[in-house]
Each structure stands twice: as C-alpha cells, then as structure tokens.
Amino acid sequence: MAMSLIADLERLLGSDRVRHHPLDLAVFAKDAGVVSGHVIAAVLPDTTQEVAAVVRLANQYDTPIVPRGAGTGLAGGAVPVRPGLLVVLTRLASIGEVDTVGRSVWVGPGVVNLDLSRKMKPYGLHFAPDPSSQQACTIGGNVGTNAGGPHCLADGTTVAHIYAAELVTPTGEVVIVGGDAPDTPGLDLRAVVVGSEGTLGIVTRVLVRLMQDPPDVATLLIGFPSVESAATTVSDVIASGLIPAALEMMDKRMVEAVENFVHAGYPLDAEAVLLAEVTGTPASVRSDTQRISAIAQDNRAIDVRVAVDIDERELLWKGRKSAFGAVAQAAPDYYLHDTVVPRTRLVEVMERIYEIADRYGLTMMNVFHAGDGNLHPLVAFDAKEPGALGRVQAAAREMVLVSIEAGGSLSGEHGIGVEKRDLMPLVFSAADLDAQARIKEAFDPDGLMNPDKVLPKGSRCFDASGGPL
Ligand SMILES: Cc1cc2nc3c(=O)[nH]c(=O)nc-3n(C[C@H](O)[C@H](O)[C@H](O)COP(=O)(O)OP(=O)(O)OC[C@H]3O[C@@H](n4cnc5c(N)ncnc54)[C@H](O)[C@@H]3O)c2cc1C
Secondary structure: OHHHHHHHHHHHHOHHHEEOOHHHHHHHOEOOOOOEOOEEEEEOOOOHHHHHHHHHHHHHOOOOEEEEOOOOOOOOOOOOOOOEEEEEOOOOOOEOOOEOOOOEEEEOOOOEHHHHHHHHHHHOEEOOOOOOOOOOOEHHHHHHHOOOOOOHHHHOOHHHHEEEEEEEOOOOOEEEEEOOOOOOOOOOHHHHHOOOOOOOOEEEEEEEEOEEOOOEEEEEEEEEOOHHHHHHHHHHHHHOOOOOOEEEEEEHHHHHHHHHHHOOOOOOOOOEEEEEEEEEOHHHHHHHHHHHHHHHHHOOOOEEEEOOOHHHHHHHHHHHHOHHHHHHHOOOEEEEOOEEOOHHHHHHHHHHHHHHHHHOOOEEEEEEEHHHOEEOEEEEEOOOOOOHHHHHHHHHHHHHHHHHHOOOEOOOOOOOOOOOHHHHHHOOOHHHHHHHHHHHHHHOOOOOEOOOOOOOOOOOOEOOOOOEO
C-alpha cells in the first residue's frame, strides 16, 4: 500500500518533492526533541491546492498525515507515531502585500519567523512572537504550538498575533478560520486551531498581526548574588505595575556557558542574571529603566548595566539567544524542559529542580522567560552513554510533577506532542479530556490528522448523554 501511495504522490507532485530515500526518512523521523517516529514519505507541496490533494490521497489510503514546519519542535509534535505521511510546509513561504494601515499581512506557513520581522522592518513593523529558535522555526510551527518568546511578556503569545488562518481540513477541504475584522461572530475557531499542534488540520496561509517598532528601547543586564534575589526582582517589577517588553533569567552555570561562547560581557561573579527590556517613548523608557534599576538594587543587585547603543543591545540578546548552542560545550546532547509555575513560586520550584538534577547526577542549567513564570531547565548529557537518556527522562518527569504541585502547568510554549501526552491527566479531568477529544473528532472524524498526539488514549470517554462510553 505504501508504494502505491508513493506512486500516486509522485504523479501529483513529481518525484523530487516526494522524499522516501532511507536517508531522508531518517532526517524527517525526528524533530529537535528526543522522540523518533516512522515516516512513510515526506512531501513538499507548493500550494494550498496541492496540500489539499495530498490530504485527500492520504485519506484514500487511510494513512496518518503529520504537518511539519522546520522541525524545531521539542515535544515530538511533527513526528509520526504510527507510520505516516509527513507534509512539510517550508515551500509555502510567500509574503503578501503588507496592510500598513490595518498592520497585517497574509503569509505562507513556511516563512521563517525572523525573516518575517526582517522583511517588515522597512515598514517600521514586526511580528512580536520571537521564540529563541526564530532563525529557523516557521510561522506555521509557531501557530501549531502557540509559540512564545522573550518578547511575549507584554505582547502575548502567538494566539494574540493571528487574525485568521487558512486550513486544509483532515478530509481535504479548504476553510478560513477567523477574519480580518477585529471581532468575528460565532465560536472563535481561530483560537482553537492556534496551539492545536497540527491535530485539527494543516495551516496553509496565515493573516498575522504586525506591531509597530517602538520609538525607543533600553536593555538592562542585571547581576544578582542569588537566584532568590533575581526571582524576587521579577515578582516585584510586575507587582509594581510595570510590564517590561522582556524579562529573562539565567543561572550562573548558563551565564558561564554563554559568556564562554559569545563573550557578551555577562557578569561571571553573579549567581543569576536578568535581561530586561523596556520599550516606549524616550521619556517612558528612561523612567521604566530607573524603576527597574531601583527595584533590582532593593533586591541587592551587584551589577546593573544598561546597553549604550544598538550594538551592545544586540550583543546582550545574542548571549540570550545563543544559550542553547552554548550548551554544546558541556555535552553533545541536551534535553530542554518547559513548564510554567506561578511567578511567586519560582524560587521554591527552582530549588527542588536543582535537587532533582543533583540526585540523578545531571548537569543542569537554567535560562527562561522569568516574567511569564515559564521555566526551561536544560540538561546537558551524552545520549551515547548507556542509561543517560533514561535518567534524563525520569528527572524530567519529576520536574514536571514539582511544577504542577506548585500550581503550574505542563507546558508554557513547546506543546504537549507525544512527550507530555500521557501526563495530561495530571492537569485535566476525564471530562476535560473528553471535551477536547470531541473537538478533535468534530474536525477529524477519521482520526488521520496527526493522531496519537496531545490527547492520551481513552480521552473520549463519555457518550452524548454524558454517561461513560
Ligand atoms: C533551541 C530552541 C529554542 C526554542 N525556543 C523556543 C521559545 O523560546 N519559544 C517557543 O515557543 N518554542 C521554542 N522552541 C520550540 C520550537 O522552536 C517552537 O515550538 C516552534 O514554534 C516550532 O516551529 P517549527 O516550524 O520548527 O515547527 P515543527 O517543529 O515542524 O512543528 C511543531 C508543531 O506544529 C505543527 N505544525 C507545523 N506546521 C504546521 C502547519 N502549517 N499547520 C498545522 N500544524 C503545523 C506540527 O505538526 C507540530 O505539532 C525552541 C526550540 C529550540 C530547538
């Protein structure tokens, strides 16, 4: 069956856009996480109509379909669990005419996140969500995972920046969810699709909201004598009523790795650093900078540095955005966690997470969107060492449990995918899971669109009258 499906796909797209050589399949079997899947073939359509035709063919062959952008996801979302067809959207990368008055533009899902903001620069506009992977990840992947980033603290995550999306449904129809009017009537299906991790359909065009570039910006790098004083500063800044554009934290081990890597002048004597950014008019930026500096000093900051020009600002951000690359100096592989905790519980949860890493003998560093309470403990390890991945995964589970016990959540931005699917009952009741499974069923009655993701087996457990199935 697989060979006849491949032959039909080749007739549709030509053989160069249907990849099934073992080397291609090995590359496409993983995303940036640790889970591997089983790919029958990876196809690279050029248009919405081709995506729809591919989906209809997969339906004829009763074959699972998995959408994929750049494959930088960390939860196995773009990895087929059962043998499946990977639909790679990177060639749908056009950028339409910019509506400078409405501040929006239709883009293909394959547009790379950073490229979009670069192309919008001449208009004085940008796309606000800026995941640390923004040099590679795509807008389609950002929609799939409802991606966040350092600058989502004030502006919100991807869902707040998508007006509409064109979707190829699991049965191959083309629909539009949302619209360019600020408030469309009826159920907000746009918000249901954003963050659905490719389980409800394939996004083939997106109407993105663009934000105006701020007239002035200041970036502060603040060193602290302890993680506690840095975390208290985060809570105090937000409690003061000030929402900075970004508020990122790194612990000492991460600062050392980053400083060795990019030499950005991060303070090596600090136990933790905060990278804060404020935007607005020159007067408001000056005043917000002074307020943050004062709060940091009240919390015993040992070093407050304000970038003097754009070069210094970019260097400080280069440090933050190169953090994951810097870790390669410590070990060849890494496992990046993603949980959220209430900001007021950051210190306590971090202490417990350090204790878990020590108990499992793991090298862990921390860099995270502290303003959002979004924790990213990063464990550096060597996957070739026998038993290493097992220890990393066991520690990861404990870290997730600690975050949930503190009133947090399973994922801040990387999604659930396969990685955290079976942990969903820790945060959702049977009725909650059933409601989500009904939505999935309404979009995808045959269960072919990215199956086995997000919802654990048995989620659909009540009949229409509310009784158990
Ligand atoms: C070093 C590093 C740093 C990262 N930092 C961040 C961060 O700061 N914030 C953050 O949120 N994430 C971060 N990530 C995770 C990842 O980059 C994001 O989740 C990103 O949005 C994924 O985009 P992608 O194009 O690589 O998508 P993929 O990995 O290809 O896919 C991700 C999910 O979206 C679905 N999908 C992809 N395209 C479509 C489409 N067109 N239609 C429907 N579904 C689709 C897939 O099925 C999958 O479930 C990081 C990852 C790495 C490796």
